[in-house]
Amino acid sequence: MKQILEQIPHRFPFLLVDRILERQVGVRVRAEKLITMGDPFLQGHFPGMPILPGVLMLEMLAQAAAFLEAEPLADRPVFLAQVADARFKASAVPGDRLELEVLPDASFGALQRVRGTIRCEGRVLCTARLVLAKGPAPEALP
């Protein structure tokens, strides 16, 4: 958990990675997120029918992708620059243990393109390609 907080700046209620299962910098990251009734976004999405919003699946993949980088990004934001070919094949509900997998695909300058997949008990829930833009280093900020 400490490793997660040191790597990315996200915090409650928007920290969407619980555990890193595998981290090979620049090669592959596998992480986990457990969905529970306590998750604040499930209160309104939807009352009486809690379903993880699809956009948050994309956000989970984006957060997991930050662990492909060797350098800690806790004080250096990473922005989503593009989402392509996003597919939501099944929904996630409380009790689901989601496995996030992110593989780098291409990079140019400050941009990194990754392919992400979310699975639950072997079923694929979501696949997408994301382009992430690393923000300026903290010393470069005014």
Next chain:
Amino acid sequence: MSDLKQQVKEMIIQRLKLEDMTPDQIDDEAPLFGEGLGLDSIDALELALGVEQVYGVKIDNEGSGMKAFKNVSSLAAFIAENQAAS
């Protein structure tokens, strides 16, 4: 060289899905980014990949990449030069 420029224009249209454009509408010397064709940095990533896959020329340094990406002429020259070198 003019064949290569034509190919480069076709690749730009195809890879960046500029479906309402034809190669004739892209000027050899017009800036690709900002004014001119109006491409952005995400297009640059896609274009760098395209150049690598089609011509086997890797553009990994952003500095030299952006110089090559100035316009169609400079990109064709960069491809010709680096293909000859390999």
